[in-house]
Amino acid sequence: MTQYLIKRLLAAIPTLLIVSIGIFGLVRLIPGDVVMARIAQGGSGAGGSVNDAMIERTRAELGLDRPFLEQYADWLAGAVRGDLGNSLITGVPVSETLLERLPVTIEIVILAMTLSMLLAIPLGIISAVNQDKPADYAARLFTVFGLSIPDFVIGTVTILFLTFYLDDATFGLFDSWLPPLGWYPPWEDPWTNFQALSIPVVILAYRSSAVSARMMRSTMLEVLREDYIRTARAKGVTERAVVFRHALRNSVIPVLTIMGAQTSFLFGGSVIVEQIFRIPGMGQWTLDSVGQRDYTAVQGAVLMMAVVFIVVNLAVDLMYGMIDPRIRYS
């Protein structure tokens, strides 16, 4: 087990190296932009004219005049020690911003993942047990909508409805209400934190549950056709026990395997909901940094997402052993 863990951790290293070289190299394909952004930020351009000396000076300042591999080695050596450089725009260390932004998005992703599983597993079971009956069609319609309606459409329409139409739609039972925008530390103001995150979390969970529910349905259908299920039924085990005690455990495993992919999907979705609900998390930070061409920040954010993805996948792999004792690590 320990050996397996070490092997997996070592295997993650080349992936991370490729991610970092890719991001680092691409950013430097267009160094002119970083320099211009920096000069524009400095505001020292007299009348907007930029001379060559100034460009050279800024390039040297950012270390862009050195050979690529040297720059990369430098950055990597820093990254390993937790130093991701300073933001090109604000000058604040990237790791500092990261520590502020990551917990916000992690809270959203964990809540959304939990809700998504709570939604997907029952939906998949209902669908599979009632195959080709109205309940199955209803559940499948619900999930295919989740796959198809973009999160920014759901987000925008939800805000539109809550803010302007809620009182009319409920005949005055509820006042129209705009959820608090932003993020409030749960240890200071848990109720506001809950209100602010509830809608973005529900939107993300709905979209990601669509994928898991479809998977749950098809694996459940497969398991229900297994011989041991027929044996259980022949013994006279009640249908409820067949589904929950015999079939559920084996059909839930493939659904858990895609949790890693779901994390990635949720991080992607967080860019959108954080933008709509003005939540200061990783997604908003990435988008802002991309927009401002703050390349050190973009490098840090993207690398962090890749790290989280790899860690979650490893954790999921280790979890199988607990759910399914037949799996042996080697």
Place this chain on the structure above:
Amino acid sequence: MAERTLNAGATRQFASEARHPAIDALIRIVRNPVGGGSAIVLFVLIASAVVAWAGFGGDPYTSLGGRLDSPNREFLFGTDQIGRDVFARVLQGAVISLYVGFLATGLAGGLGSAVGLLSGFAGGWLDLVIQRVVDALLSIPGLVLALFFAAVFDPSTETGVLAITIAITPAVSRVIRSAVLAAKENVYVEAARTIGATPLRIMVRHVLPNVTAPILIMMSTLLGAAILIEASLAFLGMGAQEPDPSWGVMLRSARQFMEVAPWLVLAPGAAISLTVLAFNLLGDRIRDVLDPRLRGSR
């Protein structure tokens, strides 16, 4: 004479058996409420895109009416903040969506298939290297990857195509690779190798035809995904830009005016949702017909 009438049934039966399998599959895909419904939606979508592209869909760029007119007989979906016809803009948006969707899916499908074929067929260190790069690309959320590339090359509709292609290619290559690995084990591949067929010939003549089903199944779903990413990029300001009426751009601009003009949100929102829904449902139906094993029923 009488003989001929008797044989008519047999002849017809024979004809249906002789039908090309692709046409047969197509008929089975469409002869189904889900498949047929989504095919109709997509047909209407493509037809309206052609109408808009040919210039018969109204003028999406100039102010024709008052600002924020609600939907009326002249402007079916009302007008936007500077008096442009929202209906004409939604139609023109279909052109952008389909252009980006088909182009990105075609590029990603071709590139991903080539990489997947190569990786799965070659095996060894080449496979290992390619798979590590694919791992790296898959470890970054697709939307973030697309955002990153869109920003590196200045946001526009065209860089959006490139960004979306890069975001979906790794997934395509994975699916094709595993299909190739399965197809490679077939006895006839071994037979071909025994009689001295070159690797290229085996790959193109014997393996490729066996992975067309997974490629086709993926294409429809990918079209939906590509259109979704295009709209998301545009919504975030990193894809198509004003005044181009990409559905994502329309929603982005509509948000400030949605209290007085909800149609500005609802029209493009419904257009994207319906389009992606149709592509997803069609993809499901194609999968059911082409690969019944994957259906997970009977």
